[in-house]
Each structure stands twice: as C-alpha cells, then as structure tokens.
Amino acid sequence: MLDKLKEAEKRYEAxxxxxxxxxxFSDPERYAALMKxxxxxxxxxxxxxxYCRTHSEHEEAKALLDEPLDxxxxxxxxxxxxxxxxxxxxxxxxxxxxxxxxxxNDDKNVMVxxxxxxxxxxxxxxxxxxxxxxxxxxxxxxxxxxxMNANETELGGFKEVTFxxxxxxxxxxxxxxxxxxxxxxxxxxESQGRIQTSTATVAVLPEAEDIEIEINPADIIMESCKxxxxxxxxxxxxxxxxxxxxxxxxxxxxxxxxxxxxxxRDKALKMLKTKLYDIKMTxxxxxxASDRKSxxxxxxxxxxxxxxxxxxxxxxxxxxxxxxxxxxxFLNGNIGGMIDALITADTAEKLKASEA
Numbered sequence: 001m002l003d004k005l006k007e008a009e010k011r012y013e014a015x016x017x018x019x020x021x022x023x024x025f026s027d028p029e030r031y032a033a034l035m036k037x038x039x040x041x042x043x044x045x046x047x048x049x050x051y052c053r054t055h056s057e058h059e060e061a062k063a064l065l066d067e068p069l070d071x072x073x074x075x076x077x078x079x080x081x082x083x084x085x086x087x088x089x090x091x092x093x094x095x096x097x098x099x100x101x102x103x104x105n106d107d108k109n110v111m112v113x114x115x116x117x118x119x120x121x122x123x124x125x126x127x128x129x130x131x132x133x134x135x136x137x138x139x140x141x142x143x144x145x146x147x148m149n150a151n152e153t154e155l156g157g158f159k160e161v162t163f164x165x166x167x168x169x170x171x172x173x174x175x176x177x178x179x180x181x182x183x184x185x186x187x188x189x190e191s192q193g194r195i196q197t198s199t200a201t202v203a204v205l206p207e208a209e210d211i212e213i214e215i216n217p218a219d220i221i222m223e224s225c226k227x228x229x230x231x232x233x234x235x236x237x238x239x240x241x242x243x244x245x246x247x248x249x250x251x252x253x254x255x256x257x258x259x260x261x262x263x264x265r266d267k268a269l270k271m272l273k274t275k276l277y278d279i280k281m282t283x284x285x286x287x288x289a290s291d292r293k294s295x296x297x298x299x300x301x302x303x304x305x306x307x308x309x310x311x312x313x314x315x316x317x318x319x320x321x322x323x324x325x326x327x328x329x330f331l332n333g334n335i336g337g338m339i340d341a342l343i344t345a346d347t348a349e350k351l352k353a354s355e356a
Contacts, residue, residue: 001092001095001096001099004099005044005048005095005099008041008044008045008048009045009048009049011041012038012041012042012045015034015037015038015041016038018034019031019034019035019038036107040102043098044095044098044099047091047094047095047098048095050091051088051091051092051095054084054087054088054091055084055088057080057084058080058081058084058085058088061077061078061080061081061084062077062081064077065077065078065081096351097347097351100347100350100351101350103171103172103175105171105175105206105281106169106171106172106175107168107169107171107172108170108171108206108207109164109165109166109167109170109171109206109207110164110165110170110171110174110175110204110205110206110207111148111162111163111164111204111205111207111270111271111274111275112134112162112163112164112165112174112177112202112203112204112205113160113161113162113201113202113203113205114127114130114131114134114158114160114161114162114200114201114202115127115159115160115200115201115203116157116158116159116160116198116200117180117198117199117200117201118197118198118199119183119196119197119198119199120198121153121155121157121187122183122187122196122198123157123198123199123200124153124155124157124158124159125153125155125156125157125187126157126181126183126198126199126200126308127157127158127159127160127161127200128156128157128158128161129183129331130181130200130202131158131161131163132331133330133331133332133333133335134163134165134174134177134333135333136332136333137333137334137335137336138165138167138333139333140333140334140336141167141173141336142167143165143166143167143170144165144166144167145163145164145165145166146163146164146166147161147162147163147257148162148163148164148255148257148267148271149161149162149253149254149255149256149257149271150162150256150257162271164207164270171204171206172343173339174204175204175206176339176342176343176346177202177204177305178202178203178204178305179201179202179304179305179306180199180200180201180202180304180305181199181200181201181202181305181306181307181308182197182198182199182304182306182307182308183197183198183199183200183307183308183309183310184196184197184307184308184309184310184311185308185309185310185311186310186311195311199304203278205274205275205277205278206274206277206278206281207270207274207277208270208273208274208276208277208278213273213276213277213280215246215269215272215273215276219246219247219248220244220245220246220247220272221244221245221247222242222243222244222245222265223242223243223244223245224240224241224242224243224261225241225242225243240256240258240259240260240261240264241254241255241256241261241264242254242255242256242261242264242265242268243268244265244268244269244272246272246276249276249279251272251275251276253268253271253272253275254268255267255268255271304318305317305318305319306318308327308330308331309327310327312325313325313326313327313328314327315327315330315338317338317341317342319342319345320341320342320345322338322341324337324338
C-alpha cells in the first residue's frame with residue numbers, strides 16, 4: 001500500500017506543477033479534468049502525509065530508547081511510541097478506505113423516477129410523500145431539484161414523477177434510494193381503520209454526458225401533445241408537451257413541465273440519454289456480479305429496500321437492518337443519517353472484498 005501511495009504522491013506533485021503552468025489555463029477542458037483529478041487525490045495525499053509525519057515521530061521516539069535516559073524521559077518516549085503506533089493504525093485503516101475504487105458516477109447529477117406500485121390511489125399518495133421527502137432533503141443539502149414530468153392523480157398523488165437533482169456528489173448520496181419502498185398506514189379513505197400496505201418504486205439514474213451516449217436523430221419519433229394531469233388552471237392547454245419514442249430501444253419519454261415545446265424537447269432528450277446510459281451501465285455491471293454489491297445488496301430494483309410504518313412511527317432499511325423511530329422527521333427530509341449508515345455499510349463490504 002505504501003508503495004502505491006508514494007507513486008500517488010509523485011502524480012499529485014506533478015499535477016500541482018502542471019496546474020501552475022499558464023498554458024493549462026488556456027485549455028479549459030484540460031484544466032477542468034486536471035482539477036477534478038487533483039481534487040479527488042487531495043484527501044488521499046493529505047492522509048498519507050499525516051501518516052508519514054506520525055511514522056517519523058514514532059521512529060524518533062523509538063530511537064530515544066537506544067540512548068541513556070532517566071526514568072521520566074523513558075516513560076515519555078514509551079508513551080509517545082504507544083500514541084503514534086495507535087495513530088498510525090488508525091491512519092492506515094482510513095487510507096485503505098480512501099484507496100478503494102471510486103464509483104465513477106458519484107460526482108454526477110441524477111434523474112430520479114418515482115412510480116406508484118401496489119396499492120392503487122394509496123400507492124400514488126405515497127409516491128407524492130417520497131417526492132416531498134427528496135425535495136426537502138435536496139434543499140437541506142443545497143442541491144438544485146427540478147421537476148421534469150409528473151402524472152398526477154385526482155387526490156394529489158403521483159402515478160409517476162420524474163425529477164433531476166443537481167449538485168456536488170449527488171449520485172453518491174442518492175444511489176442508495178433505488179428500490180421498492182413499502183408503506184404501512186391507515187389510508188384516509190379507510191373507514192374501518194385497517195392498515196394497508198402499499199409500495200412505490202424509486203429509480204436513481206446518473207445523468208448521462210453527451211460524450212457517453214450518442215443518439216441518431218433518425219431513431220427518434222417526436223410528437224407534440226397537450227399536457228395531462230388532474231386538471232385545473234395550472235395545466236397548460238397548448239400542445240407544448242413532448243413525447244419522444246426511441247425506436248431501437250422502445251423507450252418512450254414524456255415531458256410537460258415547461259411551457260415551451262423546445263425546452264420540453266431538450267429535457268426529454270436529456271431523460272432519454274440518461275435512461276440509455278443506465279441500460280448501458282446495467283449491462284456492464286451484470287458482467288461483473290461483484291460490482292452489483294456497490295448498492296449494499298444486489299442492486300436489483302425489485303428488491304424491497306425500506307419500510308415506512310406509520311402506526312409505529314418507524315422506518316426500517318432492510319439492507320442493513322437499521323430501524324429509526326423518527327418517521328415524521330425522516331419524511332420531512334431528514335434522511336442523511338440513514339444514507340450515512342448505508343455508505344458506511346457499503347464501504348465495509350468493499351473493504352472486506354478487497355482484503356479477500
């Protein structure tokens with residue numbers, strides 16, 4: 001590991017020199033790529049240098065013991081050796097985590113799709129609850145959330161809602177939300193007070209970059225149509241909504257949130273690219289089964305990942321067996337603690353695999 005870190009430090013110092021060269025500033029693409037690599041490597045190098053300093057202090061204390069010392073000085077040297085050894089062990093474990101391969105999508109924006117599942121109108125209302133939860137979480141993180149498409153029901157639920165989340169490291173936080181979310185509660189329409197179980201599915205897709213997915217315009221059928229929804233004055237009556245059909249894959253994308261047909265078409269193309277990118281990535285991941293474990297589990301979207309139990313006021317994530325008795329706060333966007341626990345479990349799983 002240390003040899004690998006020495007090489008990384010040499011690369012880091014070389015990047016520092018290159019970033020200081022005026023010629024790099026005149027090439028925005030090169031500068032952006034270099035800065036990204038430099039930024040990603042910085043935490044590793046800082047931790048490595050901290051390890052090197054601690055190792056030097058440990059060796060100095062060790063060398064002192066070879067000299068004639070009085071009892072007090074010997075005790076101090078032994079205490080220093082003990083402290084620096086413990087610190088080195090901690091830093092070594094932290095370096096192992098930092099050296100784990102990064103998910104190349106972690107820094108990307110995401111497209112999130114929430115669909116109502118089993119449970120009819122109650123499932124659609126739960127989909128709306130999840131959308132509100134993610135909206136509030138994105139706001140607390142300083143992310144930008146923009147609605148792309150929504151199929152509303154008469155009671156204010158969503159049969160389907162799609163939105164983009166943009167910001168620093170969005171995918172690294174949202175990727176663990178992919179899967180089937182289950183709710184247990186008494187519906188407002190239930191006169192007998194019986195608890196109903198409903199589901200909604202969440203898909204989190206990293207935004208595709210233009211260079212990654214190329215689409216032949218001849219493969220796309222574009223249709224304009226009127227916006228659909230539950231009705232009301234907010235519905236746009238003109239034919240500004242757009243429906244794109246990608247002939248090779250059969251994927252159909254609808255976008256109706258903008259008043260401009262041009263803007264809806266642009267958003268729909270972005271959504272199509274993201275879906276095609278997800279298909280491409282899924283195919284690659286299926287070839288390497290171990291990579292699927294990076295979602296703390298199989299990564300299969302048909303897997304039930306979480307249960308929201310209203311009568312007991314709890315939320316349980318089945319992948320890591322964590323239960324929180326703070327359902328109201330959780331649904332108000334306070335989901336960061338759960339995500340942190342999922343990241344920790346994912347990191348532990350990767351460390352275990354790397355040491356096997």
